[in-house]
Each structure stands twice: as C-alpha cells, then as structure tokens.
Amino acid sequence: MKKYLILLLAITSLTLCFTSCTEDDDPIKPSSSDATGLYFINYGGSSVGAGSITKYIADEDSAVNFYYEAQNGVELTSNIQYACEYKNKIYMMGNGNDQIIVLDSLFVQHESGISEDILVPRYCVGEGDYLYVSCWKNSSEWNIGMPNSYIAKLNITTNQVEKTIPVPGGPEGLAVANGNVYAALNYKDSIAVIDQASDAVSYIATPAVTSYFVKDNKENLYVSLVSTSSNKSEKTGLGYINTSNNTLETTYDLAGMSSNYASIMSANTDFSKIYLLATSYDENYQLFGTVYTFDVSTKEFTPFIENLSGPNGVQYDKKSDKLYVFGGTSYTEPGAVDVYNTDGTHISQFGCGVSPYWAFYLDYDVE
Secondary structure, three states: OOOHHHHHHHHHHHHHHHHHHHHOOOOOOOOOOHHOOOEEEEEEEEEEEOOOOEEEEOOOOOOOOOOHHHHHHHOOOOOOEEEEEEOOOEEEEEEOOOOOEEEOOOOOOOOEEEOOOOEEEEEEEEEEEEEEEEEEEOOOHHHHOOOOOOOEEEEEOEEEEEEEEEEEOOOEEEEEEOOOOEEEOOOOOOOEEEEOHHHHHHEOOOOEEEEEEOOOOOOEEEEEEEOOOOOOOOOOOOEEEEEEOOOEEEEEEOOOOOOOOOOOOOEEOOOOOOEEEEEEEEEHHHHHEEEEEEOOOOOOEEEEEEEOOOOEEEEEEOOOOOEEEOOOOOOOOOEEEEEEEOOOOEEEEEEEEEEEEEEEOOOOOOO
C-alpha cells in the first residue's frame, strides 16, 4: 500500500510540475498597446494571390510585412479592397471571397468572415452600432452602370446585416454627417444621400462621377470628382457639399484627379490642408503622379511632391506628423512606401506588399 501511495504522490507532483512549467513557459500574450502603429493595406492581385498587411512603427522606422499571417498563423484568402478601425475592431472588405473580415486590435481573427448579404464589398463607415458597407453585388455590371449595387447596414453587435439599401450607380466611398450617410457613386454623376432614420435615398447631382470624401470640422464634405474610362469628364478635382442643406455649393478644378480605388485624399490634423493625388499615364502606359496640397482657406492647389512613379495613394498621419506616399511600378511585385516631412523633405522608404491602397493609424485606446 505504501508503494502505491508513493507512486501516487510522484505522479501528482509530476502533474503539478508539468502544469506549472507549461504556464510559465507560455509566451506572454501581447497587450493591446502592441497594436499601436500605422497599417498599410495591400490589395494583392489575381496573379499574385490574396492581400496582406504591413505594420509600420514610425518611432523605430521599422516595417513588418505579412502582419496578418504573423498574428494568425495562416494567410489571408481575400484581396482586401479597404480596411478601417471602428470601436477597437478592424473591419476588412474582402474581395474574391466576398466577406467582411473582423479582427481585434492585434489583427487576430477570432471568427469566420461575415458573408451573408455582402457581395463585392468596397468601403465602409461606422456610426453607432452600425457599419455601412458599399457593395457592388456584381462587378461585371460596370458597363451598364451598376444597377444592382447597394449599401449593407451591418449591426456590429450581432454581426448581421439588418438591411440592404438599393443604391444604383456603384457606391464607393462613404461618409456620415448630420444624420445622413453619403455615398460617392463611381458610375453615376451623383452622390447618394441615405437618411439614417428612414433609410430613404435622395441624390445630389455632380458634374462628374465621384469616389471618396473627407469631412471638415463643421460636418461638411469634400468629395473627389474624377474621370474614369467608363465615365469620362472634363470636370475633375474637388466638390464641396454643404450637409445642412445637401447641396454641392462649389467645385475646385484639378486636372488628373486620381481615379484609383485607394487613398487619394487625406487631410492634416487641423484641416487646414488636404493632400491629393493627381495622376496620368505616359505613352508606355506607365503611371506618374503629383501630390498636391489644397489650402482650405485660400482654396488653391499647390504641387507638393512631383514626378512620382506608380503612386497609388497618400496618407497624412497625425501621430507622426508625416506624409506617406505608397504605390509601385508593378501590380505583381511588392510596392513601397515613401515617408515625407510636411515641408516635402523625403525621409525614408520601406517595402510593403503588392498594390498598397490604404493606410490608417491604430492606437490601443482609440474609440
């Protein structure tokens, strides 16, 4: 009996030791403060696979590519059209596999993507308990003006689409202001206005198709007026929308305003300037561009960074007070990000994934 008692005690001790060692040897889980950084959303491409995420820490001038893979242990299976942070979660619009990928602030995915009533998601904006998502439903309908496109109203507490609101014309960029959701239409010379209380849709006529918004300190909107291959226009630049009466009050002409599906506009912290990207193709179909500043007081455009090769987007980061210009000369090879001071001085460059289109700063305590 004593022999068995000694054996039992030995087994118990070994079990306790194993449990203790296992807990002590586990790597410390990263805290939410490890989320802090600037994130670049790389779309990827049909010939090179799915999208990817690049994390950049400005204080260290260091970049980590394939950040989603590093955090989750698996690769992304979608091309990422757009991504944003809202209420301490990351929402990524996945194309290929039509879905919204929901991540925590560490870019860790805990559940399957949201796919019901989400078809060709393009862009999103949050308000209260809802995420409004522009969906094209069938991207092959571009040549007939996207008649079946819509806005999905996603309840982020249940991860269910509560309603789909028909908005023909290919809604792209979205903004929320004064009780309305505004949708830039990429295949119709109008901006859709969705009343948040009733979901009723009205329209503001525009001299060109539109793509994205920036909102000023008074809840009014600047919208990009662009010329596209399917909807050509001589009237490109910026439009100014007064959201108190939903009128396009004035337009500001800028030749070559970029029609790329990317971050073509970014305002600085006090909204005294908007950085914009204008582009054109040379005879060899190589993309070149210029970053302009739009002075909100004088209403004038000024060339800021010129002779850029292959630019996709521009992003001002208020945390580092730097300007980031990103793109690439190929849609099949990794791109690059150039970092500038706000006086236009080039600071550094780092590599990123294929087709970088968007960027946003994430802080652990952001709401």
